[in-house]
Amino acid sequence: MEVECLALRDLISPKKSKADMEEVGGRNYQKENRCVERRRTTPHKMDTTATMLLYGSKPPTPEHLQSTPVKPSERGAPPHADPWTPTANLRMLISAASPDIRDREMKKVLFRPIENERAVEDVEVDGPCQFDVVDEEEEEGERKPSRKQKSLGLLCQKFLALYPDYPTSDTINISLDEVSTSLGVERRRIYDIVNVLESLMIVGRVAKNQYVWYGRRRLGSTLAELQGIGRQQRYHLHMEQAAEGGHREGATTHTPEEGGEGDSSCAKVRRLYDIANVLTSLGLIKKVHVREERGRKPAFKWIGPADFHSRHEDSEAVAAIALPEAIALPGDRKQKLARHASFNVVPTSVASQRRVNSAPSSPRREVTGLLPQSVDYSRRCVSNSAVCRLQFGTTVTGVSHPSGGLQSPAHSDGNSLLCSPGLAPLAVPVHPEGSYVGPLSPHPHHMAYLPSLSQASVVMLYGGPEAQDGLDCSRENILEKRKKDEGVEEKRESPETELSEKRRRVEGNSCQMTTSPRTSSLEHPGGLVREEALLRVLRDGEVDRQSPHNNLVRPSHYLYVPNSAGLNSLNFLLSAGQTTGGLTLPAGTLPYVLVPSSTLSPYPLMANRGDANLNFNMSTMMSPACFVVGSAGPYTVAGAPEFNGVAVAPALSSPEQHPLFGSAPIPSHSPLETRPPLTFIQTETQTPQTPKEAAAGGGSKAFFQTPGTLGTATTTPVARRRGSAQRRLDIGQPLTN
């Protein structure tokens, strides 16, 4: 992998629209105008081997960054190591034994008011850091703290030092108020940090003013997804062009419609600095200087983990600062908004969702529609969070190649998946017979890999007639379980929920499985990509519809998925392994099917598995947000054009077959032998709406884009339309456009 050195100005547009200048009115842009001058940095390609040598297999931690670089001979020594004293040796041992202890050590140093920063200089840790905490000239608290001491990068280091890199659970709550108080800074500054961290899935937002600490567990997969998404957006081309632009001053990566007037880089570059500071604190980039014809120019070099993309089959180097190409401003705000829409943006922007979740009582995020390249760059793309905010969850469980299909979990060990805290999507391998290969469930085949349920709180799978395994899937039981689920979900709103709790539920209820990934698909472009790929699979007929030989999977279970589990109206989970008249739903190892609700709308409520007694009544039995799908009889949707949008989870034979972002062709099994009836419970309000959205009527429609509208999914989301243009950082158009 090659590492690009990026000058921040290479990432932003040198142009500013006239409209923008007018918008701000009396602002004095003379200063900004000097930024019209474009400075291109000659990309500095380096082998990341050095990075790997520096950091080893573990991503650099804040400890790496704390102070001056160490001599090469000292590399490899744990942070704080001072080999010359017994105390230091002890510290070294302790640090090696327990990262948490090491973290606490760091806290002692970092976790202090800025004004008392002096002692920080005692810390000597490995790694690059531009935030040299040391300020030798600092006088005994008399002087005003220097600018360095108040830098966002240092603040970020302090913030990071508060929490372990690899927490064992997602139970570490972060109160912005407390943090800001503890660190002695305004909350505004904390926002700057957490926005970036959230984008990297280092923290997750659970409610307003409340975040949960994930640590670096997801960082690798997050970066991998970022890279993949960046590639989708063809930012790597931008990088290449930026490289060329280093030699050709006039070269730009801007699209014609970006206009040629004005300059917005100066305004925006401040944001980039903010982001860069955080990323530097995270040890993902570091500031370097590249030589240019006109002299030295500062740039940033990727020093983060270089192997996160090793899971990619396509591992072309892309700088981690996958900024949305160039920031260019179209002629006017309307244009800009239109351009936002042209990003193939998920209608439900993160920001919109945040608004929905702004209340503490609604911390959960919903799954959004499925859109190709569903990345919401619309709102904060160049804001602190937006650069990295590509909205994804854990990808350890696998993602899809843009042109591929569902990727299997990165690990085939279901146990490890389940036991790995912080894995967002429920990832329970199911072998070709539908049997869960993990040790947790005595009822093997009722588990599935549900990548889209990245925010799912509860997923219940009920055994069907063929494999009831003694499960009682009666209506009453389902209801009861639903109640349980809702209870679980309510509990889940508390960040105290732990994996052990999940596992206990799994073990305690053989026909129920719960999961509580905390990341929504909304913020999970990987999931969206997966889903989109699934859609494409079916739409393009990639699925082998004639696989009568494979009858391994029996459509024998129900999937009961509360809407609040992360599925909104976009998705229905049907019992997989079913063959419709003309539509064979391949199950393979993943007995589930994603069906956009829109495709089901034409169908009336059907009898469930021929059981007349099982007469679900939406209004009384279930909240509109829930549905139950049966699987004991034939149903026919053949010829229904609406089903063109049916998403089919392709079979996965081996997790290794589908490495992250792999492009392996989707196995096309259709091991379906029976056509059990399905119960379609058509919900009227499948999409949770805020009161305002509900009142808006059609607004929610756009808000939650359904997969069925994928083909034309360029509607500007309502939330975005009503968003503040003033609050939106404008980004450039990806080269794709």
Next chain:
DNA sequence: AGTTCCCGCCACGAA
């Protein structure tokens, strides 16, 4: 002189 980025105003949306 140019770069960096702290600081805080203020707009927006939700409650």
Next chain:
DNA sequence: TTCGTGGCGGGAACT
């Protein structure tokens, strides 16, 4: 109206 959030630019520290 209040509060959470964060876009944004002035202007000063820094190089």
